[in-house]
Amino acid sequence: MATHISRHFLSQGQKISCIYSRSQESADQLAAELDTLGTSDPGRVPQEADFFILCVPDRAVAGVARQLGGRKGIWLHTAGVLSLDIFKGITERYGVLYPLQTLSRSRKIRLGHIPFLVEGSTPEVLALVKNLAGSITEYVQEADSPTRQKVHLAAVFANNFSNHMIHVAWNILEESGLDAGMLEPLLEETFLKPREMHPDDAQTGPAARGDRETMNKHIELLKDHPEWEKLYTFISRDIERSRK
16 A cells, blocks of 8 residues: 555655655665655654555554654545544544555556545545545545445455455366466456446356256365355355345
């Protein structure tokens, strides 16, 4: 998260004054790319900035904010389910800058069309956060914490769970000595379809057809993988339910 956001802010003329990380190596690596200070020493983090953006795991946000408390600026976290109120009592001006996208450090990505959901502790802070997000994307949407949590839940189903299903599919083929790459055209069509039709209309397969004979054969093939069998059964059941 820190890598992608800081790269794009820098490309749009924003000044990155410091990269702070628990790991000096990680801080130095990104700081070198951004031509700025990298440090693992809290004491070297500037005392004042327009924004302090915490790109850390949800469970670490409050601790890092307290560790760096007292610094003047707007404090932001980038988490999907973490409440805005996590900053209450730590700082007076705070908000949320949540990009609705899957981000991997090694993969470059264009943020210009990605939705950023934003929130602010006051109308003034919200306006400044919107302006910040708008410097790197054309899609900025105000969303309170309960709304953002629902969006994050939907994203987990759409992305994280989908990716895990692909992981299972890859393993099924590779265990049989088959080329998992043969799935690529299928996956391409799978994720292009929702751009042109509702997912209900795009759904195919044995569960959508009510083809019990095929589903029973699949379940038999999964007998050595009971967890995958459970996934297959539960998801097929939900597909069947949604078709009624």
